[in-house]
Amino acid sequence: MDFSKLAQNLKDNGFAVSCYATAAEASDYLNSQIDGETVGIGGSMTVEEMGLYDTLKTHNEVYWHWHPEGRPAEEVRALGSRTDVFLTSVNGIAETGEIINIDGSGNRVAGMLYGHKKVYLIAGENKVAPDYDQALWRARNIAAPLNAKRLNCKTPCAVNGDRCYDCKVPGRICRGVALLWKAPTSMQFEVVLVGEKLGY
Numbered sequence: 001m002d003f004s005k006l007a008q009n010l011k012d013n014g015f016a017v018s019c020y021a022t023a024a025e026a027s028d029y030l031n032s033q034i035d036g037e038t039v040g041i042g043g044s045m046t047v048e049e050m051g052l053y054d055t056l057k058t059h060n061e062v063y064w065h066w067h068p069e070g071r072p073a074e075e076v077r078a079l080g081s082r083t084d085v086f087l088t089s090v091n092g093i094a095e096t097g098e099i100i101n102i103d104g105s106g107n108r109v110a111g112m113l114y115g116h117k118k119v120y121l122i123a124g125e126n127k128v129a130p131d132y133d134q135a136l137w138r139a140r141n142i143a144a145p146l147n148a149k150r151l152n153c154k155t156p157c158a159v160n161g162d163r164c165y166d167c168k169v170p171g172r173i174c175r176g177v178a179l180l181w182k183a184p185t186s187m188q189f190e191v192v193l194v195g196e197k198l199g200y
Helices: 004-012 023-033 045-050 052-056 073-080 107-111 132-150 156-160
Strands: 016-020 038-041 061-064 085-089 092-094 099-103 118-124 176-180 188-194
Touching: 004 016, 004 188, 016 023, 023 045, 023 052, 023 118, 023 188, 038 052, 038 073, 045 052, 045 085, 045 118, 052 061, 061 073, 073 107, 085 107, 092 132, 099 107, 099 132, 107 176, 132 156
Parallel strands: 016 188, 038 061, 038 085, 085 118, 118 188
Antiparallel strands: 092 099, 099 176
């Protein structure tokens, strides 16, 4: 996939950008950049598929509630919110430069907005949409139903597997949305674009 338009718009919006043809190359890059740090990870199938937890924990102090290592998940979420580095993927990214994430507990969207020295946002080519409206549509109607199904939620989107119903059920996982128009001034941001399909 040609990331040139997206990369330029992200740079114009204040983000550092790196592009890789494969997840393995992106993983090697991130492993070389993050060393001797405390690292928090937000829920991310992309990060899981890339094997970054196992790679990074060999030379960093990594906190991820998907791999709590015997601790309560909420404790690990809290520890991950105070790390030097935060890693997560995105639910939708527009070629016009906007980045969208939807969250249930809030730790993932909070982590990409404040509290760290540097945030890495990873996006496989399947997350890219032509503009903001289509990126938001993707986040709500593709990423969210797939995540709800993965979590065995009893939401209409998970049961039917087709789209967002803007449901009112207790198990709804779409509870907060973070939209980045520009890179916030409080932290360093780098978007890592990968020319493979990753995550939802």
